[in-house]
Amino acid sequence: MYRESEKIKQADMWKDPRLEMGRRALEIYNNSEGWHHRFRNEVTNRVNEEIFKPLYSNGTGAPNAPIRILVAMMALKEGQGISDEHLYEQARFNTLVRSALGLQNSDEEVPTESTYYLFRQKVSEYAEESGRNLLKEAFEGITKGQCQEYQVSGKRIRMDSKLLGSNIGLYSRYRIVHETIRKYCTANGITELAGKWNDSLASILKEAAESVTYRSTKEEVEQLLAGMGQLLYRLLEADGAEKNQDYALLKRVFGEQYEAECGPGGGKKKRIKLREKGEISSRSLQNPHDGDSEYRDKGGNKVKGYSINVTETCDEGSDLKGALNLIVDVRTEGCSISDVDYLQDGLSGAQEVVVDKIEEVYTDGAYHSPGNQEYCKGKEIDWVLPCIQGKPSKYDLSFDADGNLVVVNTQSGQQLQARRSQSRNPDAPERWVIKDGDNSPIYFEQKDVETCELRKRLGEIPKERLNIRNNVEATIFQLGYHYRGDKSRYRGLIKHRMWAVSRCLWVNFRRIHLWVIRKAGNKENGGAGIPKGSFVFNFLRGFLRRYRFIFGPPMFAHSY
Numbered sequence: 001m002y003r004e005s006e007k008i009k010q011a012d013m014w015k016d017p018r019l020e021m022g023r024r025a026l027e028i029y030n031n032s033e034g035w036h037h038r039f040r041n042e043v044t045n046r047v048n049e050e051i052f053k054p055l056y057s058n059g060t061g062a063p064n065a066p067i068r069i070l071v072a073m074m075a076l077k078e079g080q081g082i083s084d085e086h087l088y089e090q091a092r093f094n095t096l097v098r099s100a101l102g103l104q105n106s107d108e109e110v111p112t113e114s115t116y117y118l119f120r121q122k123v124s125e126y127a128e129e130s131g132r133n134l135l136k137e138a139f140e141g142i143t144k145g146q147c148q149e150y151q152v153s154g155k156r157i158r159m160d161s162k163l164l165g166s167n168i169g170l171y172s173r174y175r176i177v178h179e180t181i182r183k184y185c186t187a188n189g190i191t192e193l194a195g196k197w198n199d200s201l202a203s204i205l206k207e208a209a210e211s212v213t214y215r216s217t218k219e220e221v222e223q224l225l226a227g228m229g230q231l232l233y234r235l236l237e238a239d240g241a242e243k244n245q246d247y248a249l250l251k252r253v254f255g256e257q258y259e260a261e262c263g264p265g266g267g268k269k270k271r272i273k274l275r276e277k278g279e280i281s282s283r284s285l286q287n288p289h290d291g292d293s294e295y296r297d298k299g300g301n302k303v304k305g306y307s308i309n310v311t312e313t314c315d316e317g318s319d320l321k322g323a324l325n326l327i328v329d330v331r332t333e334g335c336s337i338s339d340v341d342y343l344q345d346g347l348s349g350a351q352e353v354v355v356d357k358i359e360e361v362y363t364d365g366a367y368h369s370p371g372n373q374e375y376c377k378g379k380e381i382d383w384v385l386p387c388i389q390g391k392p393s394k395y396d397l398s399f400d401a402d403g404n405l406v407v408v409n410t411q412s413g414q415q416l417q418a419r420r421s422q423s424r425n426p427d428a429p430e431r432w433v434i435k436d437g438d439n440s441p442i443y444f445e446q447k448d449v450e451t452c453e454l455r456k457r458l459g460e461i462p463k464e465r466l467n468i469r470n471n472v473e474a475t476i477f478q479l480g481y482h483y484r485g486d487k488s489r490y491r492g493l494i495k496h497r498m499w500a501v502s503r504c505l506w507v508n509f510r511r512i513h514l515w516v517i518r519k520a521g522n523k524e525n526g527g528a529g530i531p532k533g534s535f536v537f538n539f540l541r542g543f544l545r546r547y548r549f550i551f552g553p554p555m556f557a558h559s560y
């Protein structure tokens with residue numbers, strides 16, 4: 001039967017690791033402002049294990065380790081940027097790490113590696129089946145509790161995004177098709193085909209794609225790529241192919257790279273044609289080993305991977321004056337997603353976490369769209385932008401007191417007469433037309449006037465206010481701190497979502513830890529629970545060091 005684990009356990013007097021510590025080590029361990037105590041309080045003990053109940057509700061029984069420890073281990077791993085092997089080494093032998101995980105006694109076991117990996121697998125599979133990221137829900141609950149305890153208002157927030165490459169090679173079109181065929185045939189034990197396509201299949205299975213492209217000219221590779229379309233089609237049309245592993249992947253590649261046309265006379269025989277490069281979507285498969293990865297060229301930065309959007313508070317008062325600001329929302333999608341698509345969901349998610357109503361949001365111009373502008377207006381949120389995308393028009397547009405459109409050519413300073421344009425379509429938006437010199441008539445709509453007014457309003461925003469957004473770039477840097485090459489260690493969308501959430505848990509913990517220390521004036525506290533230099537504790541520690549082996553197992557426990 002599923003039930004939550006205990007948040008606070010009694011420390012066993014006979015197995016308390018402090019009994020073996022020297023004076024200085026004991027002071028560090030007992031320091032109530034130590035990072036391990038703060039992590040245990042702010043992350044480990046804040047995990048709502050009830051959220052993960054669906055993973056164990058279908059006759060799978062209860063988890064064999066506390067879920068709060070498994071989540072905390074994921075945050076520690078991504079926070080430190082370490083391997084799984086290093087994580088388990090620290091969790092088993094580093095006393096401070098064990099304390100951070102809530103393992104108070106020296107004989108308490110860390111969840112085994114298989115338990116850790118199975119938990120991650122269950123979270124991943126459940127996300128694919130239901131669309132719910134339970135780890136993100138846990139993050140939202142943890143952050144909401146932190147915001148309430150430390151009164152993180154959230155009246156002002158800011159957001160920014162980051163592109164992160166997946167842990168895959170950069171495949172050409174030929175290599176994508178070649179390796180997809182190899183992956184499909186290898187997984188299903190297909191080694192031959194009937195007819196003339198058997199030789200083509202044998203050559204693909206025999207040789208890797210990079211070997212083919214290395215010894216072939218560009219023209220030869222293009223011919224091979226065009227010919228592989230027929231082979232793909234034969235594999236898809238084979239009897240029982242729909243039941244094979246990776247059939248959906250094979251079908252996806254065929255649909256993205258080729259098109260089937262009816263032959264002469266409209267017969268059943270299909271003519272397979274290679275699509276032009278311009279027809280290939282940025283969301284097409286980039287590598288058969290990571291089907292979620294997408295392509296994006298952002299200012300010359302070509303990425304095959306994912307986009308992470310971060311929303312954080314930026315309440316009044318700089319960090320130097322003691323303001324605590326936390327990441328309140330993180331979203332991860334394929335990198336073809338535009339920043340425009342993040343704004344509304346980011347604001348909605350942040351509002352569920354912060355204490356007060358959001359009044360101001362700071363972003364760069366990439367988030368701007370008329371739809372987002374209307375959304376912020378409807379929510380009564382002041383949206384501060386340094387600029388908006390697109391080249392400014394040379395015409396200044398405004399309405400006079402009588403509602404007439406006033407058009408001024410900003411280059412010549414000439415005011416031009418505008419008249420309403422009649423449209424045959426009654427549902428068409430209202431338009432105005434002007435004639436500027438010998439040029440063709442120029443038409444304006446209401447949205448053009450609103451864009452012009454927005455540009456003028458943004459130009460009047462003080463530089464100090466615009467600089468508020470800039471600090472979010474430091475958060476973006478911290479998010480990908482351990483991935484200096486902007487390429488992750490993971491593959492798949494859900495794994496990147498789990499990574500982003502774990503990393504944000506760590507960043508928020510560090511901010512709270514440093515904020516509490518700064519607020520306390522860096523004063524070192526003595527012991528936690530046991531008075532510093534306690535005669536009773538020192539006597540018991542010395543006594544048990546010498547004679548613990550005589551008494552055997554502990555006969556009583558004491559809660560410190």
